[in-house]
Amino acid sequence: MKPTRVADVIVIGAGIIGAACARELARCGQQVLVIDAGLHSATAAGMGHLLVLDDNQAELDISRYSLRRWRELGPQLPDDCAYRSNGTLWLAANEQELAAAEAKSINLRGEGIRCEMIPGHSLQEMEPILRDGLHGALRLPDDGILYAPNTARWMLDNPRIRQRRARVTELDGNRVRLDSGEWLSSEAVVLANGIQAVDLCPELPIAPKKGHLLITDRYPHPVTHTITELSYLTSVHNSSGASVACNIQPRPTGQLFIGTSRQFDTLDPEVEGWLLARMLKHAASYAPGLAKLNGIRAWAGFRAATPDGMPLIGEHPAQPGLWLAVGHEGLGVTTAPATADLLAALLFNEAEPIPAAAYAPGRYLGEPTHA
Amino acid sequence: MPDLHLDGRPLCVAPGTTVAAALALGGDGSSRTSISGQRRAPLCGMGICQECRVSIDGVRRLACQTLCQDGMQVETQA
Numbered sequence: 057m058k059p060t061r062v063a064d065v066i067v068i069g070a071g072i073i074g075a076a077c078a079r080e081l082a083r084c085g086q087q088v089l090v091i092d093a094g095l096h097s098a099t100a101a102g103m104g105h106l107l108v109l110d111d112n113q114a115e116l117d118i119s120r121y122s123l124r125r126w127r128e129l130g131p132q133l134p135d136d137c138a139y140r141s142n143g144t145l146w147l148a149a150n151e152q153e154l155a156a157a158e159a160k161s162i163n164l165r166g167e168g169i170r171c172e173m174i175p176g177h178s179l180q181e182m183e184p185i186l187r188d189g190l191h192g193a194l195r196l197p198d199d200g201i202l203y204a205p206n207t208a209r210w211m212l213d214n215p216r217i218r219q220r221r222a223r224v225t226e227l228d229g230n231r232v233r234l235d236s237g238e239w240l241s242s243e244a245v246v247l248a249n250g251i252q253a254v255d256l257c258p259e260l261p262i263a264p265k266k267g268h269l270l271i272t273d274r275y276p277h278p279v280t281h282t283i284t285e286l287s288y289l290t291s292v293h294n295s296s297g298a299s300v301a302c303n304i305q306p307r308p309t310g311q312l313f314i315g316t317s318r319q320f321d322t323l324d325p326e327v328e329g330w331l332l333a334r335m336l337k338h339a340a341s342y343a344p345g346l347a348k349l350n351g352i353r354a355w356a357g358f359r360a361a362t363p364d365g366m367p368l369i370g371e372h373p374a375q376p377g378l379w380l381a382v383g384h385e386g387l388g389v390t391t392a393p394a395t396a397d398l399l400a401a402l403l404f405n406e407a408e409p410i411p412a413a414a415y416a417p418g419r420y421l422g423e424p425t426h427a
Numbered sequence: 428m429p430d431l432h433l434d435g436r437p438l439c440v441a442p443g444t445t446v447a448a449a450l451a452l453g454g455d456g457s458s459r460t461s462i463s464g465q466r467r468a469p470l471c472g473m474g475i476c477q478e479c480r481v482s483i484d485g486v487r488r489l490a491c492q493t494l495c496q497d498g499m500q501v502e503t504q505a
Contacts, residue, residue, distance in 0.1 A: 352477040
């Protein structure tokens with residue numbers, strides 16, 4: 057069956073990554089078709105924390121570049137995207153974490169990223185919800201927040217972008233097959249559908265990491281920063297078992313997001329009460345006042361995790377015409393702008409905005425099999 | 428017969444009356460005002476939908492899951 061050429065580029069997935077890629081490709085003059093199956097996505101499930109991370113150079117490159125792009129984009133975003141530059145507060149609960157925070161601050165400052173150490177005795181003044189006795193915190197004032205589902209919708213509202221609700225059942229380079237049986241083609245296909253990518257490309261090293269999140273009722277609380285514990289940085293890289301970490305984020309409505317959990321080897325979309333309870337108790341151990349607030353919704357979602365924690369951005373080595381923008385784990389909202397700019401640069405053979413090697417799909421999928 | 432105050436006005440209800448029922452008997456039926464300025468009211472009646480959250484003696488509670496008691500101060504404008 058002869059495929060119908062429907063666009064210059066087909067993007068699969070209308071989450072924040074697919075939307076950012078489609079927007080950047082449209083900006084480059086491409087006619088883009090975005091196909092989305094309407095499944096529950098990480099974009100809809102996540103908290104939309106925009107943050108700089110510096111665990112390694114690749115993570116720093118992609119998050120720093122992206123934060124700069126979000127700051128440029130911020131003033132254009134409609135109100136319902138809830139963009140704020142409210143900063144992150146990384147809490148140190150003991151001397152060891154405080155030393156880690158100090159080392160992190162030196163590294164970040166050396167990289168030109170604004171940050172400051174907050175002594176333990178000043179923390180409650182800054183965030184009265186926090187308990188006594190914390191050893192200090194690292195504050196990154198230029199981190200932010202975003203309501204990602206509305207931001208993705210806004211990015212897709214572009215005269216060069218068309219959208220279609222359909223499930224893709226098969227991929228073959230620059231051709232895609234829909235559940236209707238119809239084959240579509242374009243110059244390039246961009247796969248940006250998170251954990252569902254492995255349904256179409258089983259060779260991708262992407263595993264689901266389940267997370268829980270809760271949102272409270274609106275209160276006249278004074279929380280300003282997104283508050284995260286430093287030990288999150290260690291628990292985040294565990295590769296088995298269930299873990300929780302304190303993550304509190306104020307919404308512009310006066311609500312609070314409370315997270316977070318990580319679980320492997322499950323695709324059960326239901327909220328698990330035992331883990332939700334553990335997560336909330338843990339958050340309340342940092343911010344006792346949380347225990348008096350009502351939670352009005354809790355839900356779970358899945359991060360698309362790669363073994364090294366870095367996304368796959370670039371052409372599939374064995375499938376010319378198929379481009380990957382997947383595996384962003386919990387950082388897709390933060391790193392969407394860099395992903396889109398890098399993908400477009402690679403696709404059009406232009407200068408890379410950040411060094412591409414750390415995200416190259418070839419690190420797992422081997423070198424190109426085509427000339 | 429529990430005597431309570433609904434937005435500052437006295438209201439007497441039959442024993443066993445929920446706050447959700449008292450809102451309908453003595454007020455505009457609503458429990459709160461949403462972020463976009465809409466008045467919101469009890470919907471599911473079984474503690475799931477969270478629409479009927481209301482301030483009772485300064486604490487946010489679900490009107491449909493709370494029985495009226497003597498001296499309660501119920502605020503829907505908070």
